[in-house]
Amino acid sequence: MKDDNKQTYTPMMQQYLKIKEDYADALVFFRLGDFYELFFDDAIIASKVLEIALTARDAGSKVSMAGVPHHSVKPYIQKLIENGYKIAIAEQVTEPGKGLVEREVTRVITPGTVFEDxxxxxxxNNFIASLLVxxxxxxxxxxxxxTGESFLVDKLNKKExxxxxxxxxIKELVVKNQYDTILIEELKSNGIYVTIHEEVNTHDTKWNEHLELNQRQGARHLLNYLNATQKQPLSHLQKIVVEENKKYMNVDFRVKKHLEIIESNTNNQKTTLLYHIxxxxxxxxxxxxxxxxxxxxxxxxxxxxRLDLITAFLPSQYRSELQERLSYIYDINRIVGKVSFKSVNARDLYQLRETLKQIEPLKETLYKYDNELINNLTNKLDNHQELIDLLEKAISDNPPLTIKEGGIIKTGHNEKLDELHNINAHSKEWLQNFEEEERERTGIKTLKVGYNRVFGYFIxxxxxxxxxxxxxxxxxxxxxxxxxERYISPILKEKEDVxxxxxxxxxNxxxxxxxxxxxxxxxxxxxxxxLSxxxxxxxxxxxxxxxxxxxxxxxPTFNNLREVKIIKGRHxxxxxxxxxxxNDIIMSEGETFLITGPNMSGKSTYMRMFALLSYxxxxxxxxxATSASLPIYDAIFTRIGSSDDLSGGKSTFMVEMVESNEALTYATNNSLILFDEIGRGTATYDGMALAQGMVEYIYTKIKAQMLFSxxxxxxxxxxxxxxKITNLHVKAREEKNRMIFLHQVEKGASDKSYGLQVAALANLPKELIKRSEQILKQLENKEDKVKVDLFNYDDEEIIIDNTLSIEQEEVLDGLERIDFDKVxxxxxxxxxxxxxNKLKK
Structure with a gap:
């Protein structure tokens, strides 16, 4: 906005500018009749992002303007939200008539506060979170x-x-201030929308009153922000579930990405575990x-x-019937959420009714399993018969999506409404009779009775x-x-009013x-x-x-001997x-498998298979698998595959070292570690030294079970x-200088690396392969080649300067990052x- 003098603008534009002052960080959707209009810079942004026409309006001065129809606004909102914009909806709160229509912001839509289907x-889930220190x-x-689902995790460090x-x-993170700008920028760079919100609600509700005192402030902070943006009580928020990290296996997002649990490494969901189960x-x-x-x-x-319940559902004779019952059940939680937001329509209530009508047939099918565990679940399913009766009697069987144009209430629910519907139903018949009578009375055979919104009924x-x-x-x-010519008669005028x-x-x-x-x-x-x-x-x-x-x-079965016995495991x-x-995996407590074999032979697949079966x-x-007996692991750590973080200034080798350090720092003797090709990103002796150092450190100090290829x-x-360091190799054989991978893992070390054969499989030029073979023979026949002796080295005293602990380094790092102008x-x-507290540990 170039002109800061509001008085130069029309009253309506002054109204807009006053609203925009309070929502400067949002795109204001200003309701004008059947459209939401955006003005000034908001209009320019919207025209570019939404690819809509940018026009201008004379509002005392020329004003940039762009608009979208209110009845189909959701796709536009979605596109803006996906592009990281906040939207303030300014609705008309008084009926058009004399004077300026009043408008006020009824809701602020952000990436974390979307609830539209x-x-x-x-x-x-579409999570929004509060983060406090x-x-x-x-x-x-x-x-x-x-959906109303709510959770809390506390006592976290920065990594966690x-x-x-x-x-x-998490789609949106709400923080109190920007004292740690580096953390905030890192989160933003990962596509997380960060909002600064200072206020903390001082009142506890049923949502958070069960929490410890120090935990409640997070709930207050988040609830205060939600109330400020949604402009109404959120009665559907479910009691906050405290998620204690110690109750779950420690598996960070990198490991889940390596293993492709939910998210694919190739943007192909068919490669994820989730897709297949x-x-x-x-x-x-x-x-x-x-x-x-x-x-x-x-x-x-x-x-x-959980395994007992899966076992209970294994009988297949009722499975298709049960699946069919479930397929008719709509999203109860999101319907309830829309009821709370007062955005529910009659179609949603119809879907809720049809869902509840499925509960009794669902229970009948579940009882057929004749299983105590299933019966216990079935007995908890309340079909809400009173609610079914209300919705059955009241809501039309084919209701419209709108709630202010009629057609949503059934006949018989309300006597007064039935009378009004009766008048409407017979009005067409009366108008037809009136038209025929007037033709007869006047002798004008072309006489017609019509209607429009401006003039009402006419002849x-x-x-x-x-x-x-x-x-x-x-x-x-x-x-x-x-x-x-159009006319009105006293009789028609009187009937028109009725x-x-x-x-x-x-x-109404x-x-x-x-x-x-x-x-x-x-x-x-x-x-x-x-019920949901x-x-x-x-x-x-x-x-x-x-x-x-x-x-x-x-x-699977579990043992407390820290032993693994997987027979014919599969990925x-x-x-x-x-x-x-x-392949089988037989492993004792604290054992390390050193796995050798050519590239593409299946080493990484074997390791991932083990991790996925444990997970x-x-x-x-x-x-x-044919059978699987496993220990309970407190964590899984992986370093599999080649990746870099160039935007963060980290090479492939640096990423490899950082991820390896996660295991070296946090693993215990009850953890599972999978390391693939450690040290390949640097010089041969550097890499070999690091690899051996890691194997020895984990074996002697941490004593975790490990697969190390x-x-x-x-x-x-x-x-x-x-x-307890055991050599394994992936079988392969060479026929006529051609590699055949057998993908079978056996004890013992691989006899050679087969690097040139794998290169030949990749169709590298034959001339290049032949030259490489010559070079390899020369290197292998070289008399003065360096021999690596892993154990006959001088056993010098190793002095490590442990001046700073991990906690101390974290404190120093935190102090360095504080922005004292904002804290x-x-x-x-x-x-x-x-x-x-960290330094006392």
């Missing part, structure tokens, strides 16, 4: 306002915060399955409870016939057209009745959410049972694309010096207390 994906560490409180945010795919039929079930996959358990009882007569008009007809001229009033009254009454029904549904919020949760659980366990039978999965994804060769078993899923054949000598005194005290 057309914008959201049914099988994914407390004296105990970071506090992350997050919710999906479309970033991991949680990325794992949960998701047989859910409901949106609630799909979201629950994803939540479970993100949170593998470490509690054996909880794991076995239309052609120009020629109007010349024969007589005064005793009692007509009064209303409008002259090119070829006809008909039009009945129509308007019926529409239908809306009032709909609001009453909507408010009644609100009373069932908690019980409907409970039970249905989601049934859907997920049935999905696992289907996967188990379809893919020949078996139930759950790779086996879908190839004739997979099953799936602790999710509480059956696994692809390598091309450094010299490392296979480690098996001669350490009792408040109270936040500074909290930070100091947090750092003091």
């Amino acid at each position: 057309e914008i959201l994906e049914a099988n994914k 407390t004296e105990h560490g970071y506090l992350l409180t997050y919710a999906d306002i479309s 915060v970033i991991d949680q945010i990325k794992t949960l795919a 998701d047989n859910t039929k409901t949106a609630m079930g799909a979201r629950l399955l994803k939540h479970q996959l993100n949170h593998p358990l470490i509690d054996l009882n909880q794991i076995n409870q 239309e007569i052609s120009k020629a016939a109007s010349l024969a008009m007589e005064e005793d007809f009692g007509y009064e001229r209303k409008q002259t057209l090119t070829n006809s 008909i039009l009033n009945a129509k308007d009254k019926a529409i 009454l239908e809306y009032e009745l709909f609001v009453e029904i909507r408010d009644e549904v609100t009373k069932y919020t908690y019980s409907l959410q409970e 949760g039970y249905i989601a659980s049934i859907d997920v366990y049935l999905s696992h049972a289907i996967s188990a039978e379809k893919n020949k999965y078996v139930r 759950p994804v790779v086996e879908k694309f190839t004739n997979f060769v099953a 799936m078993s602790q999710v509480g899923s059956f696994v692809p 390598t091309h450094y054949h010299e490392l296979t000598a480690l098996a001669d010096n350490y009792e 408040t005194p109270i936040d500074a005290l909290i930070l100091l207390k947090n750092y003091q």
